[in-house]
Amino acid sequence: MGKLDNKIAIVTGAGQGIGRGIAEKLAGEGATVVITDIDETSAKETAGAIGGGAIGVRADVTSLESVNDMVQQVLGQFGRLDVLVNNAGWDKASPFVDSDPADWDKVIRINLYGVLNTCKAVLPAMAEQGFGSIVNVASDAGRVGSSGEAVYSGAKGGVIAFTKAIAREMARHQVSANAVCPGPTDTALFASLGGDNPKLRDALTKAIPFRRLAQPSDLANVVAFFASDESSYVTGQTVSVSGGLTMS
Template sequence: MGQLDSKVAIVTGAGQGIGKAIAERLAAGGATVVVTDINEVTAKEIAEALGNGAIGIRTDVTSRESVDAMVEEVVREFGRVDVLVNNAGWDKASTFLESDPADWDRVMQINLYGVLNTCKSVLPLMAQAKSGSVVNLGSDAGRVGSSGEAVYSAAKGGVIAFTKAIAREVARYQINVNCVCPGPTDTALFASIGGDDPKLREALTRAIPFRRLGRPEDLANAVAFLASDEAGYITGQTVSVSGGLTMS
């Protein structure tokens, strides 16, 4: 028996990197995974590979209409949502003084409003069922700040604060809400914001007590625990998965 047997789990931004690893880990734990991504073909291909009844749905988390349509499809298919993992994210590295305000909007819309949109659609269903788990992907950038990622840090700081506030509001419905904060993790997004620079990688690796970058599966394991019944009495918490780079 897996920790997540019979649970229906939505994972946003599950087309690559951390999101894909989370989808795979939840499926391995017994969950039926709803793979959502902006790329419909990728979402459906990953769902097919996962098996266990997984489905793939194109979803734009910045669009209330797109999110509502996705959740309606999930309810038609499965009748409920047990787990929501808000993983979808985007960033563009730049000092704040050199940043383009148009990019601020995109960073906020995907990283912060995406979480608000999915929670607005899913939490009423969980409240009615009087059960559910929400795991939001924050970032250590939102906990301690990150040079070249000021707006992203602000968005992820918002996710952390929203997680705590909403955890208080929905505890009466036996819903737990927690936040997992990745440190530097070896993904395509990390490479796109400078992580493919050997000097940066070496400097980060030296700074991390475990002397390696995070791997997507490191985050996936933490998410799977918080999504499981074993974490049923844990709510409103922020967990850094950073190899000790940040400690609190």
């Protein structure tokens, strides 16, 4: 028996990296997982690899229309929706004074508007059901800031505040909302932001009390807790999964 048996869970941006790790964990705990990604091929490939009734669906979180179509497909196929994990994210590292305003727009549309769009599409159905769990993957950048990621930090800070606000609004419907904040995690996105530089990687590892980068499974374990009935009395909370890099 898994702690997510019979639950229907959507995970955005789950074609690779942290999202794929989350999807694998939720499926392993018994959930039927809807893998969404802007790259439909990776979504379907991940769903096929995970099995357990998982399906892959293309969804662009920056488009409310695209998200609505995906959610209606899920509700039409399964009849309900128990868990939404907002994992889709993107960043391009540079000092703020050197950044391109066009990149600000992309960062905010994916990281903040993406969460607004999916929640707008999902929350009415969860409220009507009288149950549901929202798990937003934010970032420690949104809690303490991150050099070279100013706009991303701002967007993720917005996700944290938004999570608390919808937790208050949705509590009367028995719908929870919590945020999980990864620290540096060993993914392709991290590598693209400079994590493939051995000096940077080594410096970061030394700064982390546990002396290692996070693995996607480290995040997935916490997400699975928030997605499960074990956390039914927990809402509006922010948990860092950073090996002790940030503590507060």
